[in-house]
Amino acid sequence: MAQNTDVATAAAAPRKAKKSQKPSGTSGMSRALVRRETISAYCFLLPSLVFFVGFVVVPMFICLFYSFLDYGLGGVAGFAGLDNYIQLFQDEVFHKGFMNTLLIVVVAVPTVTAFSLWVGSAIYKMHTIPRSFFRCVFYLPVVTGSVAVTVVWKWILHPYNGLLNQIAGTTGFDWLGNASTAIWFIILILFTTSIGQPIVLYVAALGNVDTSIIEAAQVDGATKLQVFWKIKWPAIMSTTLYVLVITTINSFQCFALIQLLTRGGPLNSTMTIMYQVYDTAYRLQDFGYANAIGVILAIIIAIFSAIQFKLAKTDN
Amino acid sequence: MNKHMDLTGTSPGYRVFSAIVLILLALFFIFPLYWIITGSFKDVIEINARQPVWFPQSPTLDNYVRLFEHPALRWLFNIVFISGAAMILTCLTASLAGYALAKKRFIGRSVLFTIIICAMALPKQVIVIPLLQEMTYLHMNDTLWAVILPTVGWPFGVFLMKQFAETIPTEILEAARVDGSGELNTFVKVVFPMIKPGVGALAIFTFVNAWNDYFLQLVMLGSDDKLTLPVGIANLQGEMSSDFGLIMAGAALAAIPIVAVFIIFQKYFTQGIAMGAVKG
Numbered sequence: 001m002a003q004n005t006d007v008a009t010a011a012a013a014p015r016k017a018k019k020s021q022k023p024s025g026t027s028g029m030s031r032a033l034v035r036r037e038t039i040s041a042y043c044f045l046l047p048s049l050v051f052f053v054g055f056v057v058v059p060m061f062i063c064l065f066y067s068f069l070d071y072g073l074g075g076v077a078g079f080a081g082l083d084n085y086i087q088l089f090q091d092e093v094f095h096k097g098f099m100n101t102l103l104i105v106v107v108a109v110p111t112v113t114a115f116s117l118w119v120g121s122a123i124y125k126m127h128t129i130p131r132s133f134f135r136c137v138f139y140l141p142v143v144t145g146s147v148a149v150t151v152v153w154k155w156i157l158h159p160y161n162g163l164l165n166q167i168a169g170t171t172g173f174d175w176l177g178n179a180s181t182a183i184w185f186i187i188l189i190l191f192t193t194s195i196g197q198p199i200v201l202y203v204a205a206l207g208n209v210d211t212s213i214i215e216a217a218q219v220d221g222a223t224k225l226q227v228f229w230k231i232k233w234p235a236i237m238s239t240t241l242y243v244l245v246i247t248t249i250n251s252f253q254c255f256a257l258i259q260l261l262t263r264g265g266p267l268n269s270t271m272t273i274m275y276q277v278y279d280t281a282y283r284l285q286d287f288g289y290a291n292a293i294g295v296i297l298a299i300i301i302a303i304f305s306a307i308q309f310k311l312a313k314t315d316n
Numbered sequence: 317m318n319k320h321m322d323l324t325g326t327s328p329g330y331r332v333f334s335a336i337v338l339i340l341l342a343l344f345f346i347f348p349l350y351w352i353i354t355g356s357f358k359d360v361i362e363i364n365a366r367q368p369v370w371f372p373q374s375p376t377l378d379n380y381v382r383l384f385e386h387p388a389l390r391w392l393f394n395i396v397f398i399s400g401a402a403m404i405l406t407c408l409t410a411s412l413a414g415y416a417l418a419k420k421r422f423i424g425r426s427v428l429f430t431i432i433i434c435a436m437a438l439p440k441q442v443i444v445i446p447l448l449q450e451m452t453y454l455h456m457n458d459t460l461w462a463v464i465l466p467t468v469g470w471p472f473g474v475f476l477m478k479q480f481a482e483t484i485p486t487e488i489l490e491a492a493r494v495d496g497s498g499e500l501n502t503f504v505k506v507v508f509p510m511i512k513p514g515v516g517a518l519a520i521f522t523f524v525n526a527w528n529d530y531f532l533q534l535v536m537l538g539s540d541d542k543l544t545l546p547v548g549i550a551n552l553q554g555e556m557s558s559d560f561g562l563i564m565a566g567a568a569l570a571a572i573p574i575v576a577v578f579i580i581f582q583k584y585f586t587q588g589i590a591m592g593a594v595k596g
Contacts, residue, residue: 034421034422034423037420037421037422038420038422038423038424040416040420040499041416041417041420041422041425042416042422043499044412044413044415044416044420044499044503045412045413045416045417045428047408047409047412047413048409048410048412048413048474049413051405051409051465051468051469052432052435052469052471052474053469054450054465054469055447055450055465055466055468055469056435056438056443056466056469056470056471057431057435058446058450059443059444059446059447059450060435060438060442060443060446062443062446062449062450063442063443063445063446066445066446119338119341122334122338123338132582132583132586133342134338134342135582135586136578136579136582137342137345137346138341138342138345139578140345140346140349140575141345141348141349142524142528143524143528143571143574143575143578144348144349144352144571144574144575145527145528145530145546145570145571145574146528146530146546147528147530147546147547147549147550147567147570148348148352148546148549148567148568148570148571149348151549151550151553151563151564151566151567152348152351152352152355152564152567153348154553155351155355155560155563155564156348156351158558158560160364160366161363161364161365161366161558161560163351163368166366166367166368167368171366192344192345192348200586203586204586204587245437249436249437249439252439253439253440253441255441255530255531256530256531256550259534259550260550260553274439274441277441277442278441278531281444281445282535287445290445291445291446294439294441294442294443294445295442297439297441297442298437298438298439298442301437301438301439302434302437305437
């Protein structure tokens, strides 16, 4: 996250320098200018900030505050200190949810990234119509909506009426009711609803790679793989980073799938941190604890994003 | 000849292979939507058949008739209203804010930008309990606004519009200022026309995302006439879990409008998203 601010300030620096070089810009005037700019900037920002502060930032701090309270069905029963957080470490369900979330992220993120890069590479040189067609098709599950996609999969995976068992000849097998298969179907469906945006991004990024460098390298006898790793891969690095981050966030947030297909079961085999927040708040009505899990989830996502930024930076 | 092949791309064998794989995958990705639509026209016998029925043999509207015994049109109106209002408000506020973040040098700019980036990584689900209480306090609990307002607050739009506004040459803004153009006038006459493609992309993106934000709708809305189509279908699925014909009719009603919107505006959407992110 910190890198982004660096980029922002670095981008701002040359412009500032340019401004001060102008003959009309004395130091006294530039201070007045800064004040003027600040006032007008906040006027432009105000409508957006009302919503952002009111419905994102404020609830964020309330959430942090609640996580230190003993706050259940009967209202706030007192200050709990770190009790909610200590409870997390002893909570079997949380352990299970943590491991499942990790499994989903570790499997889904590299698969989605590699697969969308492959599809992007395969279609970016096509003519407009087939390219738009494929891009659209892979985006279809995203647009169709998580609920519609989930209910149709529920039908496909149904033990008796479901298409999968009819084709595979495994009538009666309950894929979602089995603790060892359920999570893999969650990951598969998550995968189909995750690759649309990365493909759009990769098609655009690959289309922007300078073809003259590639041609020059090929004339010099570079192989396909060399062209890819030495020229294309570095050129699309910022896209890959963005894809990694959004896919990670998406995987952490996968909710409709779990709520509609398995409700975290069987035997917590599809319980995730995300679903536990919901379950703890709405079924168990333990708001203090739910908020503590939420805070931990936010911290885990922040750590993952930071690691990805770091890795991408050292790669460059 | 061989050299020439290398220059134009990949070997023919690989091309055929990748074309076949792509087409098979495309079929796999289209299939859920196909199964929803055909399923919504199947009768009870075909829905519960023990053999796959690839296409409804005797198409029936019975599933839709039963769907409209529930307030499905009301749910459709609600989701259109939520998505439309969120779209308009987000585009207005985000284009103003994105321009300020990109083009104004002001005190607190980098701090604000950092907070926006961090908030984008925060799952909405984390803040939903305080959000729900806030809505109760504002007497907006169980109204469509309880879904709209947090959607507008989500900072992705500001981030995207900032990326777009950064492409505006500073010289043009300086020139407008020298000509005595006021701040708002500059925005309307100079800035907005230049970031229009971005606003278009953001509009579609917000509309589609608001339509599909099942979690927020589920938590914020309760009474039957306030539900949205996705939540309504999810409830139907919970109540009558094996009536797949009815559920597919609901899924089709929820999916077809949004897929149509996407296909019609596909060009702006993909261009805008790609432009915004590539520069980021």
